[in-house]
Amino acid sequence: MSTNENGYRKKDLHFATKAIHAGSEAEQWKSMAVVPPISLSTTFKQYGPADFEQYEYSRSGNPTRTCLQRCLASLDDAKYGLCYSSGLGATTAIVSLLSAGDHMLSVDDIYGGTGRLFRSVAQRFNISTTFAEGVDAEKFCQHLQPNTKLVWVESPTNPLLKVMDIPRIASLIKAYNKDIIFVVDNTFLTSYFQKPLALGADIVVYSATKYLNGHSDVVMGAVTTNNDGYYDRLKFLQNAMGIVPSPFDCYLVLRSLKTLKLRMEQHMKNSLAVAEFLESHPLVEKVMHPGLPSHPQHEVARRVWSGCSGMLSVYVRGGLDETKAFLSALKVITLAESLGGYESLADHPELMTHASVPADVRKQLGITSNLVRLSIGLESVEDLIRDLDQALQAGQKIKKS
Numbered sequence: 516m517s518t519n520e521n522g523y524r525k526k527d528l529h530f531a532t533k534a535i536h537a538g539s540e541a542e543q544w545k546s547m548a549v550v551p552p553i554s555l556s557t558t559f560k561q562y563g564p565a566d567f568e569q570y571e572y573s574r575s576g577n578p579t580r581t582c583l584q585r586c587l588a589s590l591d592d593a594k595y596g597l598c599y600s601s602g603l604g605a606t607t608a609i610v611s612l613l614s615a616g617d618h619m620l621s622v623d624d625i626y627g628g629t630g631r632l633f634r635s636v637a638q639r640f641n642i643s644t645t646f647a648e649g650v651d652a653e654k655f656c657q658h659l660q661p662n663t664k665l666v667w668v669e670s671p672t673n674p675l676l677k678v679m680d681i682p683r684i685a686s687l688i689k690a691y692n693k694d695i696i697f698v699v700d701n702t703f704l705t706s707y708f709q710k711p712l713a714l715g716a717d718i719v720v721y722s723a724t725k726y727l728n729g730h731s732d733v734v735m736g737a738v739t740t741n742n743d744g745y746y747d748r749l750k751f752l753q754n755a756m757g758i759v760p761s762p763f764d765c766y767l768v769l770r771s772l773k774t775l776k777l778r779m780e781q782h783m784k785n786s787l788a789v790a791e792f793l794e795s796h797p798l799v800e801k802v803m804h805p806g807l808p809s810h811p812q813h814e815v816a817r818r819v820w821s822g823c824s825g826m827l828s829v830y831v832r833g834g835l836d837e838t839k840a841f842l843s844a845l846k847v848i849t850l851a852e853s854l855g856g857y858e859s860l861a862d863h864p865e866l867m868t869h870a871s872v873p874a875d876v877r878k879q880l881g882i883t884s885n886l887v888r889l890s891i892g893l894e895s896v897e898d899l900i901r902d903l904d905q906a907l908q909a910g911q912k913i914k915k916s
């Protein structure tokens with residue numbers, strides 16, 4: 516396997532070209548529009564009953580959505596792409612491939628809302644889930660059962676940035692039962708830094724709300740796959756369950772993809788600079804960034820990924836009071852949920868994004884009161900470092916009540 520200049524897996528050399536051209540060919544429009552039009556019409560004229568061109572009703576299919584779906588498929592070198600009303604909408608469609616009595620195996624350290632959907636919704640339809648630590652692929656796959664129909668992996672994990680050996684997990688799953696659907700949530704890395712289908716996954720899922728859109732102004736989900744059967748069923752569910760995005764949002768995400776490569780490169784640079792700064796800071800206990808040589812799965816990341824995103828997590832020195840004071844003292848970085856936008860965001864997983872995770876599970880995972888997740892944006896990195904430094908100092912000055 517060849518590596519790129521940073522020692523990571525070789526990058527997709529055609530990525531930017533595909534992001535700019537795939538799905539946007541001018542020849543598909545009578546007007547020869549270079550930028551795909553936003554097709555707001557909910558319905559499409561028929562020549563005679565049930566005799567129509569490509570589209571009939573905008574939930575079932577929409578021209579702007581098709582452009583985006585084709586572009587997303589191309590970025591993953593996939594046959595098919597599908598967009599949903601949100602990342603969790605995409606997850607809902609995937610879980611709906613299963614039936615009552617089926618079992619799912621999931622990595623334990625996953626997006627809070629995904630865990631909530633598995634625990635509180637799927638469970639009610641008698642689809643059970645085992646949550647297990649996924650860093651050790653062999654141990655993880657020991658939880659496979661005869662009725663396991665789907666394996667769910669998020670890598671890196673959220674919020675602890677653990678790295679999964681996706682090729683290894685894929686081969687263990689397929690050796691156990693080749694009909695198990697292997698799903699990878701690739702939201703944190705995007706197809707620019709990780710290509711799960713090439714690594715053995717059957718379905719890739721995205722919260723396009725994050726890096727794919729990258730401008731924090733659209734909520735959307737997406738799926739890519741090479742499997743004809745899964746595609747047919749997921750397309751059916753997109754329409755049958757009504758989990759579709761608006762044409763305007765499709766236009767915005769398609770527009771955002773044009774700069775995905777540039778954004779991801781800069782997110783990586785900025786987040787590494789911040790991570791290195793924080794790692795040497797006396798008021799920080801520990802930094803988790805897969806691009807740091809100190810990260811326990813740094814070598815796995817280099818082998819499986821082409822680079823890292825803007826995500827890192829830190830344990831700051833002190834407890835809840837110091838951590839809250841630190842977060843409130845940030846001036847450039849915004850305290851808000853979500854990630855992957857051009858602006859830097861800070862999150863307190865225990866009280867914010869992962870509040871729906873049961874307290875004992877949070878404790879076991881290491882989601883403690885002094886854990887902070889950072890989504891490093893595209894600002895001048897010197898300003899981010901200065902902001903973190905002053906907020907850390909301010910955090911230590913609080914008087915405990």
Ligand SMILES: *Cc1c(COP(=O)(O)O)cnc(C)c1O
Pocket residue numbers: 601602603604626628629669673700702703721722723724725734735736
């Ligand atoms: C945000 C997120 C989701 C859910 O996506 P929505 O668009 O918010 O529904 C799923 N997985 C990961 C890793 C996420 O960060």
